[in-house]
Amino acid sequence: MTRVSAVRIAVVLPELLGTYGDGGNGIVLEHRLRWRGIAVERIECGDAAALPETADLYLLGGGEDRPQTLAARELRASGAINRAHSRGAVIFAVCAGYQIVGQSFPGAEGDEAGLGLLDVTTTVGAGPRAVGELLIEPDASLGLPLISGFENHQGVTAVGRDARVLGRVLEGVGNGRPERPAERKTDPGAPTEGAVAERVVATYAHGPVLARNPALADWLLAMIVGPLDPLEHEVVAATEELRRERLAATRSRSTRPG
Amino acid sequence: MKTRLRRLRLVVATALGDAAGWSSRRLGRGSGEVIAGRVIQMVAPDALALRLDGRPIAIVSGTNGKSTTTALLAAAARTRGPVATNDKGANMPAGIVTALGHTAPGATAVLEVDEGYVPALLSAAAIDVLVLLNLSRDQLDRVAEVRKTAERWRQGIAASPATTVVANADDPAVVFAARSSPHVVWVAAGSNWKVDATSCPNCGARIHFDGADWKCTQCDLARPDAQWSITADGGLVVEGRDVGDLPVVLGVPGRHNQTNAVMALAAADAIGISIRTALDAMTSIRAIEGRYDYVWGDSSTARLYLSKNPAGWIEIIELLMQSTRRVLIVINAEIADGKDTSWLWDVPFERLRGRQAIASGRRCHDLAVRLLYADVDVVTEPDLARALDLARADDRDVVANYTAFREVRRALGVAR
Numbered sequence: 001m002t003r004v005s006a007v008r009i010a011v012v013l014p015e016l017l018g019t020y021g022d023g024g025n026g027i028v029l030e031h032r033l034r035w036r037g038i039a040v041e042r043i044e045c046g047d048a049a050a051l052p053e054t055a056d057l058y059l060l061g062g063g064e065d066r067p068q069t070l071a072a073r074e075l076r077a078s079g080a081i082n083r084a085h086s087r088g089a090v091i092f093a094v095c096a097g098y099q100i101v102g103q104s105f106p107g108a109e110g111d112e113a114g115l116g117l118l119d120v121t122t123t124v125g126a127g128p129r130a131v132g133e134l135l136i137e138p139d140a141s142l143g144l145p146l147i148s149g150f151e152n153h154q155g156v157t158a159v160g161r162d163a164r165v166l167g168r169v170l171e172g173v174g175n176g177r178p179e180r181p182a183e184r185k186t187d188p189g190a191p192t193e194g195a196v197a198e199r200v201v202a203t204y205a206h207g208p209v210l211a212r213n214p215a216l217a218d219w220l221l222a223m224i225v226g227p228l229d230p231l232e233h234e235v236v237a238a239t240e241e242l243r244r245e246r247l248a249a250t251r252s253r254s255t256r257p258g
Numbered sequence: 259m260k261t262r263l264r265r266l267r268l269v270v271a272t273a274l275g276d277a278a279g280w281s282s283r284r285l286g287r288g289s290g291e292v293i294a295g296r297v298i299q300m301v302a303p304d305a306l307a308l309r310l311d312g313r314p315i316a317i318v319s320g321t322n323g324k325s326t327t328t329a330l331l332a333a334a335a336r337t338r339g340p341v342a343t344n345d346k347g348a349n350m351p352a353g354i355v356t357a358l359g360h361t362a363p364g365a366t367a368v369l370e371v372d373e374g375y376v377p378a379l380l381s382a383a384a385i386d387v388l389v390l391l392n393l394s395r396d397q398l399d400r401v402a403e404v405r406k407t408a409e410r411w412r413q414g415i416a417a418s419p420a421t422t423v424v425a426n427a428d429d430p431a432v433v434f435a436a437r438s439s440p441h442v443v444w445v446a447a448g449s450n451w452k453v454d455a456t457s458c459p460n461c462g463a464r465i466h467f468d469g470a471d472w473k474c475t476q477c478d479l480a481r482p483d484a485q486w487s488i489t490a491d492g493g494l495v496v497e498g499r500d501v502g503d504l505p506v507v508l509g510v511p512g513r514h515n516q517t518n519a520v521m522a523l524a525a526a527d528a529i530g531i532s533i534r535t536a537l538d539a540m541t542s543i544r545a546i547e548g549r550y551d552y553v554w555g556d557s558s559t560a561r562l563y564l565s566k567n568p569a570g571w572i573e574i575i576e577l578l579m580q581s582t583r584r585v586l587i588v589i590n591a592e593i594a595d596g597k598d599t600s601w602l603w604d605v606p607f608e609r610l611r612g613r614q615a616i617a618s619g620r621r622c623h624d625l626a627v628r629l630l631y632a633d634v635d636v637v638t639e640p641d642l643a644r645a646l647d648l649a650r651a652d653d654r655d656v657v658a659n660y661t662a663f664r665e666v667r668r669a670l671g672v673a674r
Contacts, residue, residue: 015456019395024603024628031631064403066462108462132597150598206600211627235630238638242623 006039007224010055012081012097014044016071020152022061022094024208028217029057035233038225048074053083056224057090060097062152062206068096069107075100075115085117090223091200093118094209098194098202099155106155118200119160125176129154133250134172134205136193139165144219146170147193148212148246149205157204159195166194166203171250174204199223212246214239268308271301272359279356291344295352298359306351309358310383313342315367316525319376319411320391320432322570323518324349326510327391328370329546330522334536335529340365347547350375351382366529373407377414380421387525388415389424391518393431394451395604396567397596404431404454411435424524427484430472434459434479443524446470446484447517451569453604486524492516494523494533501533509544511561514573548667553656562666566595566659568604574657575609585610586649587629588619588642588658588666595660599624607632616654618645619662642669 011018011026026042033040045051048071058081063071075081081101085091091101099105102120104113129152136147147167156176159165165175174193194203201220203209210217214236218228279294298305316335318328325347332343342365344357349372358367371379373393379385390411395404408431415423416438425436426447431454436442449455455472458465463476473480485497493503506516506523519540526536545551553562560583565574578585591599599621607629614635617626619642626638639645646669649656658666667673 015453018453018604020598021600021603024600024631027603027631064405064457066405067457070457070462070464150600152598206598208600208603211603211631233630234636235627238623238626238630238636241638242627245623 006041007033007057007221008052008055009040009042009057009059010052011042011044012051012058012060013046013048013071013074014061015046016067017061017063017097017100019064019067020062020095020150020206021208022059022097022206025059025061025092025094025210025217028208028210028214029059029221031235032214032217032231033221033225035231035235036229048078048080051075051078051080053080053087055084055089057092057220058084060091060093060100061208062095062097064096066108068100068105069109069112071096072100072105072107072112072114076113082115082117085199089199090220091117091202092220093200093202094206095151095153095204098204099157101200101202102157102195103160118195118197118202119162120157120195120202121160122155122157125154125156127176130173130176130204132172133246134174134193135170135247135250136167136174136203136205137170138167139196142166142196142219144215145213146247147203147205147209147216148243148250149203149207149209151204151206153204157195159192163195163197163200165192166196166201167192169193211239212242264302264304264308268298268302268305271298271305274298274301275356275359289346289348291346291348291353291356292350293352295348295354295356298355299352305355306378307382309355309363310367310379313364313367314529315369315383315385316387316389316529317367317369317371317376317379317385318389318391318525319371319373320389320426321373321394321396321567322573323391323514323521324370325546325549326515326543327389327518327522328368329543330508330519330540331389331525332368333539333543334522334526334531335366335368337535337539338366338531341368342366343368344370345547351378354379374410377410380414380418385418385421387422387424387528388418389521389525390426390432390436391447391521392426392429392449392451392569393435394454394567394569395601405459408432408435408459412438415439422528424521424528426521427482428470430455430465430474430479430481431459433482437479437482442482443486443528444482444484445517445521445524446487447521448514450514450572486520488516488520494520494537496533499533504533504537506537507541509541510546510550512573512577514576548663548672551672553670554650554653558653560653560655562663563655563657564660564663565657568601571605575606578655578657579609581655582613584614584616584649584652584654586616586618586645586654586656587625588645588656588662589617589621589625590619590659590662590665591621591624592661595662602628607634610634616645616648618642619658642666646670
């Protein structure tokens with residue numbers, strides 16, 4: 001597959017949705033294309049009203065409560081992401097961004113409507129804030145290796161019929177469990193993490209998640225440019241070291257007695 | 259309980275705390291300041307209030323620059339008499355209790371205080387001056403949200419109307435908290451990190467930035483006019499005073515330390531120390547618990563830097579850019595550092611593109627991956643002793659985050 005124009009990656013409202021280094025996801029995707037000789041343009045869009053509608057991939061990251069509410073309102077008013085998605089763009093959303101692309105989430109002033117791109121609904125968890133390493137076994141149909149990240153959120157997200165979960169939680173909290181049974185649209189038995197639908201992928205894992213999980217990064221890119229050649233760069237070995245270290249650290253904790 | 263009994267209890271508590279601190283030092287577990295303070299507070303829960311009672315007190319808080327600003331202000335305060343200060347960096351109540359015990363009861367207290375404990379200090383004693391430097395993301399796994407800290411500051415300040423607040427007019431979170439005081443001295447101390455202030459700390463709407471000026475697009479939160487500021491070439495300007503562009507020349511490097519010094523000068527002025535006397539005293543400060551030390555001795559100008567969050571890193575990169583020296587970076591993610599390393603991606607390491615860096619520390623692999631995506635040339639050396647040998651061999655600057663900085667100093671034999 002050959003492309004004439006550069007792949008355009010839009011980093012959406014980074015000042016509001018970038019609390020946990022999520023801007024790194026854009027840096028990772030940009031470099032993984034550039035290092036393969038594929039033209040790419042990374043656009044940081046701080047103004048929702050001027051959000052481009054012709055990008056190939058939109059990235060949304062984590063944010064504190066009020067910035068999240070503000071971002072959701074600005075993005076609903078703009079409509080650019082919804083139009084871009086219906087035109088074929090890919091959306092990758094993390095943490096607060098995950099909640100925003102869903103149906104609704106707990107905003108600064110009660111329930112706040114999301115962008116409705118993903119059939120998930122977020123409520124406030126009754127337990128303590130979910131903070132710590134997150135290890136995910138992706139759904140087998142996705143063909144991805146374990147996903148490692150760090151989560152920091154209070155939300156509990158129910159995945160509806162029109163979406164499926166990204167994977168199963170091996171360590172951490174992930175989507176959590178709704179307190180009220182009525183909100184459990186599906187109950188797959190094991191704790192789940194993230195959600196996937198047509199050209200929308202979302203997770204609670206930051207880290208940033210695409211730096212720790214290059215297969216996930218390349219999977220997103222392949223949705224846009226088709227199959228990718230293996231990357232030849234020092235970062236491949238460095239990332240393998242990082243994954244070995246993180247997976248060992250996370251698993252040793254989850255198997256520790258007590 | 260009667261005051262005499264409370265004081266007697268504190269004497270007993272102090273003896274027990276000192277013993278605990280001594281044991282901790284003997285076991286090589288650090289300075290023992292924190293454990294001593296914990297024991298004292300366990301036996302005498304009112305220890306902090308008792309030890310603060312009857313002194314002039316200035317406290318300094320903020321995400322970055324606390325230790326340096328406290329050291330500068332303490333130097334100024336020493337021109338007038340004995341000073342009690344927590345210069346070992348233990349900035350939570352337990353460490354402060356211990357530090358206060360080391361000096362005469364009437365000595366002026368100049369204390370750096372962890373952002374989370376500012377309200378606790380304000381309610382423990384009559385604080386004369388509170389210095390608020392800045393507020394940005396740091397250890398988000400522990401603190402959760404920057405704006406919650408700002409709100410706690412606001413409540414604590416509103417309940418302490420007699421305290422003079424010296425506040426950075428350029429940081430919206432600081433202004434939001436400080437303006438609940440009737441006595442604020444505004445300082446234009448700058449802000450390199452606007453990202454945590456995009457949404458108004460008061461109402462949640464967008465903050466509009468226009469050069470150095472800013473205001474909320476919805477409510478009345480706006481940048482106040484600053485009485486104290488510094489010119490581009492480092493001259494002090496104080497509204498209504500003739501200081502004749504007094505040059506702020508310090509023994510510690512960087513524009514950010516000049517603005518820290520302006521904050522400290524405004525605080526010194528608020529407790530009655532003349533500006534010139536205070537500034538003269540500040541120039542003697544050259545390193546603060548290892549920060550800015552010439553890391554390989556006086557024969558080299560390579561320095562040791564502490565940097566633990568994105569806003570702090572922006573200042574340090576500015577200093578690194580002043581030479582072409584290579585760099586050793588040491589990163590840990592212990593509880594005191596924050597367990598989450600994702601902040602590394604908020605640091606503009608791209609500015610070091612083309613330079614060679616050694617990545618070390620227990621999270622050297624997170625760092626190495628980040629640096630490679632910034633097009634920095636990286637050698638990964640998890641073993642700190644070996645990394646330091648390599649760095650000494652080609653005269654590198656060394657930058658480390660909090661617990662890594664302590665380990666570097668121990669490995670160099672300059673700290674316990």
